[in-house]
Amino acid sequence: MAKQVHTVSIASLGKWFAAVSILLGSVLVISSLLMRQDSLLVDKTWATFKATQSEKARALNSLYEELGYGGMIHNFKNYILRHDEKHLRKAEERIGAAKSALRHLRIFMDQSEEIKALNYVEETVNQYSASLKTAQEMIIDKRPILAIDRAVKVNDGSAYYGFGILDRAVSQEGLDEMALGKPILLQKLLRAFGYGGMIHHFKNYILRAEATLYPKLQDSVNQARNLINDYRKLTINKAETEALRHIEHVLLSYEGNAPHVKVMTMNQATPQTIDRQVKINDEPALAGFQTLTRAIIDENHTASQNVEAAVERIHDLARYMIWGGLLLFPAMIILSNWVLRSKVITPISNITGVMRKLSNDQLDTPLHLDENPNTELGMMGRTVRLFKEHALERKKAEKRVAERERWFRALLESAPDATIIVNDKGIMELANKQAENHFGYSKQELLGENVDMLVPQAVRANHHKQRESFNNKSGFREMGTNLVLSGERKDGSSFPIEVSLSPIMTEEGRFIAAAIRDITEKKKAEKRLKDAYDVITSSINYAARIQRATLPDNVAMQDHLNDHFIIWEPRDTVGGDFYWSKEWGSGLLLMLGDCTGHGVPGAFMTLLSTGALEQALINTPCGNLTLLIQDMHKLLQSTLGQNLDHVGDSDDGLEMGACFISPQDQTLYYVGAHFTLYRLQNGELIEFKGTREAMGYRSIPYDQHYTLHELALEKDCEYYLCTDGLIDQIGETSGRSFGRKRLKTILSEINGRPMNEQKEIIEKRFAQFQGNQKRRDDVSLLGFKI
Incomplete structure (x- = not known):
């Protein structure tokens, strides 16, 4: 390693020469001051250049510009408000540019916190991208603006948090905001x-x-x-x-x-x-920002020219000092030459030579420079070292990009789907091993050929029109878009495929990446699944006919009631709710039950429950409603094995309301198992709550007693039994349940109307409340007048 060159302060050299000769000292002092001023100019300009040229800062500013004023968020909101395709296109362009800026910025982020922040911002950009597509679809459907805004609303909180981390990461690079002035203010x-x-x-x-x-x-x-x-x-x-x-x-x-x-x-x-x-009109402001940006660029250019002039002046002053010393004091020639060359010229030449090599991308050039922070040339030496370090980091980033390209090719080869990349003319530029396996061609036979050769002969003639149509569109086509597509192998055989298309913009033009999936086995599986589904659906539909056949007809209610209605809507084809009516002695027995579950399990429970009821009717004297319900409870527990400890796995039962109307006693007897009877008379609604316990469940005592309510039959009274499927249903707009309060309000409003009209009103109000929200449970409601 060569010996490192050491320098001294130029101002100190001037003072030393002034002590030898006043005249020479004056010249040297003036020259030293000028050289110091120019050196500070070089150092300051160099620092400004480093800060404004920071790759990380420039990438972050580019991301802000793509997202902000005149960018993605501006055009996104204008598109929702104005439905102008111009704003849609601009928003799509800026989203793509923002994603590109994110990829560029990710190269320079090596801290886990910074990478996490990038992920927050990228996730928000992806949400805006998805929301833009949703907005486009809703605008095409002519949906209201407020509905569109609610549907596409994006939470920007995580992006704001991520930008805060990224801003701190850039500021930690040692940038001096006061020295930079305009660039920081403009940002x-x-x-x-x-x-x-x-x-x-x-x-x-x-x-x-x-x-x-x-x-x-x-x-x-x-x-x-x-x-x-x-x-x-x-x-x-x-x-x-x-x-x-x-x-x-x-x-x-x-x-x-x-x-x-x-x-x-x-x-x-x-x-x-x-x-x-x-x-x-935002154009004046956008043009103003461009003007301010150009002004900063012009100032940087002027500063660069000043630096060049300052370096030239330093060289000139050094030469003048040498010749002045030779003319004034011949005895000082050797000393002056040694001092100036060893302490000034040689370090500057070294710096200039090193900078020339670094500018020619010779980044392995050794730096034998003084880096003493107390001298001007030392500070320049430190500046050169920092420049080299940043250049090496840039080289490493470029190497990482190249490495990722190699990863891409390896990933392409390991992809489970056949992947082919074609240019805008349809010529295949890249193909993986799966493409060879799918189509039977070697890679050499595919590359350079038109992709139409992989399309069946019957549709090959028009395939170029489909390619041109996709090339004229933005966005991509996902895998499995319900398009019936086929591929043709080298041997001429055809097979079903799914294809996703993704545009790739490069400096060489637009390319299309096609991922091709052989769905032969999938089609076979879908057919097997459809056959099985048809068998199951047929069985459930048959079961629904059986369940409806077990429900009573309305003859008994028509004979004993003044008016009535029944709403019975299983959530699925079959359900767990049932209603019951039968003459019992001289009166009428009415019941409404809600069994465990819904669908097929619930339907089975309704059969068990009605079977237990029929058996209990045989064993119970007419009119003894409490004994009937208790006997039905015991039969259910015995049938399911729930009355014995640790026998069976079931824990099922039902909630039920039972009414016995006795004209002879002029009384309505009511027993509820976790069920409520509503009575409405002249607008006043009264609830008669049954026993808290339901029926049949393992936790309920075998000899459970159920409370009997006796209600005198009065004129103009209306009675209602309702399962919790209606009460617990969630509404589309409110996000809350229908609730007992809403039901009681509706019943009070329709009091006195004919029962069939009441049924229509309840069904309509319930359907409006539910909207497009999924039905949660079976819904049943029984209303009657005596």
């Missing part, structure tokens, strides 16, 4: 306008009219105004002044329209109406 101003800033809150306030958005909007406007004022305090030219004026004008337009939005929102104006009234 902050763009963020105040963009994603998470003014335009974001303004559009959301139009769409959602949330009170919390208004102070956030005001804070963003105030922040942007303060940044504009700070920018004006710097040295700016006429173009920058005009650009700031345009930006401030647009800012004031948004601020001035915010109260109008608030008033129109309070007056319940639609988002489209509000947007038309407060629509603002």
